[in-house]
Amino acid sequence: MEVFSDKLDVFWNGFLGTVQMCLLAAVGALILGALVAVLRISPIPPLRAVGTAYVTVFRNVPLTVVMFFAAFALPLLGSDASFLKIPGLRDVIKPLGTDLPYFRFATIALTLYTTAFVCEALRSGIGAVPLGQAEAARSLGLSFTQNLRHVVLPQAWKLAIVPLGSVIIAMVKNSALAAAFGVIVTLMGVVDELVSQQYYDAVPVFLGVAVGFLILTIPLGLLLDMVERSQKKVATR
Amino acid sequence: MNSVLYDAPGPRTRLITIIASIVAVPVLAYAAYRWIYVPLDQHHQFDGKIWAPIVNPGNQYFPMVWDRWQTGWLNTLKAAGLSIVASLIVGSLLALLRRQLLELRIFRMSPLKRLGLNSTRSATRTWVEVWRGTPVVTTLFFVFMVLPVWGIDFDDRLWFLVIGLTLYNSVVIGEILRSGMDGLPAGQREAAFAVGLRPWQTSWLVLYPQALRVMLPSLISQVVVILKDTSLGGLIISYEEALGVSKQMVEAFHSYNIDIGIPMYFSVGVMYIVVNYALSKLAQYLQKRLSKSGYKAVEPPVTALVSQAEASAA
Amino acid sequence: MRLTRIAAVAVVAALALGAAACGGDDDKSSSNKFPAGSTMAKLADAGKIKIGTKFDQPLFGLKGLDGKPAGFDVEIAKILTKELGIKDDNIEWVESPSKVREDYIQQDKVSLVVATYTINDARKEKVSFAGPYFTAGQDILVRKDDDSISGPESFQAGDKKVCSVTGSTPAKNIEQYLKDKTAQLVLFDVYSKCLDALKAKQVDAITTDNVILSGFQSQNPDAVKLLGQPFTREPYGIGVKKDDKQFRDWINDVLEAAFKDGRYKTAWDATLGTNVKMPTALTVQRY
Known part of the structure; x- marks a missing residue:
């Protein structure tokens, strides 16, 4: 147990790294996921096909394979993902700005993977809006954009919040995989450093890492439960 | 087409759609050519030398590559099959247990019994939250490193993978089934009580079978997740599943000076898509047959959607 | 061109090993060769062994396309198993990545580990080492x-x-x-x-x-x-159970004998040969 007093800073740095990666990937996946969702529901068949293909591929391929591609195909294509070195942001999120690109590669892989599930969550939200709502709006003479803006999207958004939250929780957990791809500044990197290299007892280290993840996942889950319960109340009223 | 968003298209809309499609196809094709084909080609990723061991049966390495893949996929399916069955059984038991704990009336109990019940409730709840909130990567690594120290050991690494995946997925499946049972119309439970069934009989004979059917889509997503997660076996505990053997082969080809990385991982990615796609199609077919056989599916509750999203992203 | 050369080397190595195997067959009555109760006697009687090695380390232990590991570590291990009278087919190779090597020895998952395993004091607290059979920098x-x-x-x-x-x-x-x-x-x-x-x-x-x-x-x-300027010395040892001095000494004896009679050189040439010059002497640590 002395590992906690000796190496608390290692745990803290790992925790920070995981939080930073998750924040970036969450923002990225929400934006990209919305775009892919637009593609998937667009009226133009080729665009719809692209959206559907994207989701099918990323839903059925393990994240491990996506990470392999990000870490080894991206450099091959001549990219070190330096577009992610966003001025200002990189001063706050240090690993983003370093010349070592694997933090960025792992973030990209996590973003691309999560995007598919964000898209599905949004789509399920739109799909859950009762058909009568749109029909009523159209018969009132609302245009396509008016219908979308005032009737469909406000309801779809509410219905999508809970699935979206679940996707983000899953993403936090998935970020653990990044440690296997050269990113040593995350929570799972802590296991490697303390157990494999410094011969600390494995049990307390795992306990610390698990607590790190639980701090992120459990409150989010409880929050979602609350949102869900209040929505249910509204629905049954 | 999504009819919440669109009305049936008129002639003008149809024309616009056709024109937009005609414009979109070459644009997409050019983008794929410019940003995917050209860079890969420049780095010689379409050379026959690195693809032949995979696609050309005449190549000297071809039989060995496919032989290794056969081993890998058999191991993947073995691990996935065992984990799926184990997770379903343990998950069902967990759901029934939590349901039973909920049904026990607290007000008729002695204080000691009440304390026992309350602590059992919070213990199961903690168990669920801990394993659900911890990444499978961490769980798997933990099982692999720590169980042998505690005297739980196996010669075949398969069992570490199965235990790790079951710990996580049984909890997720348990929650899917529990929320399925909770979401059923209250009349089901009340009617069962009215005909004199005990609480556990109500759960097991009336609620559980219905929850299975209602939650089938979520369960299917979770089965796909389990199959995908077996790929962690190769990376974390050196179990020789499909991705693990691919990784080994990439190393082996390095010593022949063949950089087979991209063809190898691309091919294995395609195989995962095919297997998982087939799996979900099979499950959908089963679901259709179930609903045809006289059973009218209840509308899945909101919670079903939640667990589905969570399940499919893990 | 390169491939044919490697193939040729492999064939020569295989022949050499085959010859060595034939030569070793006559001392099959292995059980009375070793002191009763020793690890060697137990392994020789069992006729099979589990050996930890790496599956992803080029030149030392790399799992080939045929699914069998190959490399210098593997050849060194085979020298030992021949002495024990164990056939190659009866060796079970257990992949042992760096982070689990000590655990595997302590938990008896393997009888010995030959896996580019650097001898150091921290590890000596958990396991014992024979060798070094090789010193890298x-x-x-x-x-x-x-x-x-x-x-x-x-x-x-x-x-x-x-x-x-x-x-x-x-x-x-x-x-x-x-x-x-x-x-x-x-x-x-x-x-x-x-x-x-x-x-x-x-x-x-x-x-x-x-x-x-x-x-x-x-x-x-x-x-x-x-760069060609090594800045450390990394002696590769063979990991065995802590304080099994008898087994350790026996391995050291075999290594020294193998170095003298050319079996070490055969193993070296077949795996490392083209890359590094073989050392002129082999000094094991006995402790």
Whole structure:
């Protein structure tokens, strides 16, 4: 147990790294996921096909394979993902700005993977809006954009919040995989450093890492439960 | 087409759609050519030398590559099959247990019994939250490193993978089934009580079978997740599943000076898509047959959607 | 061209090993060769053995396309098993990545570990070592056109990135030379990924034992170069159960004998031959 007093800073740095990666990937996946969702529901068949293909591929391929591609195909294509070195942001999120690109590669892989599930969550939200709502709006003479803006999207958004939250929780957990791809500044990197290299007892280290993840996942889950319960109340009223 | 968003298209809309499609196809094709084909080609990723061991049966390495893949996929399916069955059984038991704990009336109990019940409730709840909130990567690594120290050991690494995946997925499946049972119309439970069934009989004979059917889509997503997660076996505990053997082969080809990385991982990615796609199609077919056989599916509750999203992203 | 040469070497090696196997067959009555109750006697009686090695370490232990591991570690292990009268088919190779080697020995999952296993004091508290059968030195591999790195001190400025493998001694050794670990050190599970990263200019150097690096250099003479100035000594030992002195001494005897009668050289030539010069003497540590 002395590992906690000796190496608390290692745990803290790992925790920070995981939080930073998750924040970036969450923002990225929400934006990209919305775009892919637009593609998937667009009226133009080729665009719809692209959206559907994207989701099918990323839903059925393990994240491990996506990470392999990000870490080894991206450099091959001549990219070190330096577009992610966003001025200002990189001063706050240090690993983003370093010349070592694997933090960025792992973030990209996590973003691309999560995007598919964000898209599905949004789509399920739109799909859950009762058909009568749109029909009523159209018969009132609302245009396509008016219908979308005032009737469909406000309801779809509410219905999508809970699935979206679940996707983000899953993403936090998935970020653990990044440690296997050269990113040593995350929570799972802590296991490697303390157990494999410094011969600390494995049990307390795992306990610390698990607590790190639980701090992120459990409150989010409880929050979602609350949102869900209040929505249910509204629905049954 | 999504009819919440669109009305049936008129002639003008149809024309616009056709024109937009005609414009979109070459644009997409050019983008794929410019940003995917050209860079890969420049780095010689379409050379026959690195693809032949995979696609050309005449190549000297071809039989060995496919032989290794056969081993890998058999191991993947073995691990996935065992984990799926184990997770379903343990998950069902967990759901029934939590349901039973909920049904026990607290007000008729002695204080000691009440304390026992309350602590059992919070213990199961903690168990669920801990394993659900911890990444499978961490769980798997933990099982692999720590169980042998505690005297739980196996010669075949398969069992570490199965235990790790079951710990996580049984909890997720348990929650899917529990929320399925909770979401059923209250009349089901009340009617069962009215005909004199005990609480556990109500759960097991009336609620559980219905929850299975209602939650089938979520369960299917979770089965796909389990199959995908077996790929962690190769990376974390050196179990020789499909991705693990691919990784080994990439190393082996390095010593022949063949950089087979991209063809190898691309091919294995395609195989995962095919297997998982087939799996979900099979499950959908089963679901259709179930609903045809006289059973009218209840509308899945909101919670079903939640667990589905969570399940499919893990 | 290269492939045929490798094939030729392999055939020669196989023939040599085949001959050695035939030669060893007549002392089959192994049980009375060893003191009763010793680890050797137990293994010889069982006629089979589990050996921990790496499956992803070129030249030392690499699982080939045929599904069998090959390399110098594997050949050294086979010298020992022949002495025990165990057939190659009865050896079970257990993949032993760096992070689990001590555990595997302590938990009796393997009888011995031959896996580029550096002898050091921290490990000696958990397991015992026979050998070393090989002494490597940690060195640095850089891109051919890069003259800015001359040794581990070049990393102190903080602008150069270096790659190694998780849980390995080289990774630990290089850390003291780094200004900022987060920005300079990248750790993969295998060295070949480091090589990809070096060629793609994602990192500036790879550091590990010189033999592994010379293997990479010989595969990519146009792309990379080895500094050739080892800054550590990494004695590779054979890990056995702690305090099994009898077994350890026996392994040391076999290693010394094998070095003298040429079996060591055969193993070397078949696996490391083209990359590194064989040492002139083998000095094992007896403790």
